Amino acid sequence: MKNYTIAVLGSHSALDLCRGAKDLGFKTLVICQKGREKTYAKYFKNIVDEVIILDKFADILKPEIQKELIQRNCIFIPHRSFEVYINDYNAIEKKFKVPMFGNKFLLKAEERGVKPNQYDLLDAAKIRYPKQFSDPKDIDRLCIVKVLEKMRGFERAFFLAENYEEFLMYASNAISANRITKQQLEKVVIEEFIIGVQVNFNFFYDPIDGRLELIGTDTRRQTNIEGLVRTPAPYQQSIMAKTQIKYEEAGHIAVTVLESLLEDAFAMGESFVEASKKMVAPGVIGPFGLQTMITAGPPKKEIIVFDVSPRMPGSPGIFATPYSGYLYGENISMGKRVAMEIKMAIEKGELSKILT
16 A cells, blocks of 8 residues: 555645545645645644645646656545636646546536536436526526626625526626626526525445445535524625625535435435446546435425535535444545545556546
């Protein structure tokens, strides 16, 4: 195991991956952006063997950096920050030569503006997701409107609208406030607003043994919507008139679900795996998340998927839920489960099944 190094970009879930890799006997390497390296080089250096500092994250694509990673026999683990800071799926698929854990060709399905995207996969898997409105004039219920921010192209601005008039009013306000552009508004995503409980189902698919595992479940802590809903009701309207609502992640909380919901959740996971095999071969490898709303009955509670994460989840706290413990006799993190899969593939001589 000492011949391999687990490498990851210094953001998102890097510490989770490094802890898991160290537990399984791997060396660890974190690629950091200058000014953001202390977390890995100082505060948690006990689990980070080596740090490479770049002027910007996207420099990882430079041939000399890739050569360095390959010479160290690195297996690279992608996460959402890797996608965001590279901001070029074509480069990830064709120019990034470091062996990558998981299916690099599935990563771009997370973006709604490509084909095939997560909606195509959900359709193929026959998984219900919120009703979409391609034309804002068709809005006939409360909807959440998602537009990329002007200043931070990887973050989305949100507003709610119940009809076309509200859509025009809030969109105009966002443009006037310099939060979005008219060009970004043309690529808007309008979804039915689902009333329910938000739960992320964090799965792991093992292609070697053909097994789907639920590693854990969590929910999000988001600014500034959480502060708003904690404000006494008489003040909420005046705050909303002055402040843009945001659903920006600040953290996660471990959350459990009723056992009666688990079969439905697993059925969705299994259908998603099979659909991904047909649509983006070789399909899902390793971790993926189905972000859902659980709605009330009658006739019974229903799980509706509103987002898909075809890669490492961002919540290191999912190990605090009991599901991986039911499988392995002890709770494990997603980072450790990734390392377990890589170790097993090395020992069985089947790395080709888990790398792209």
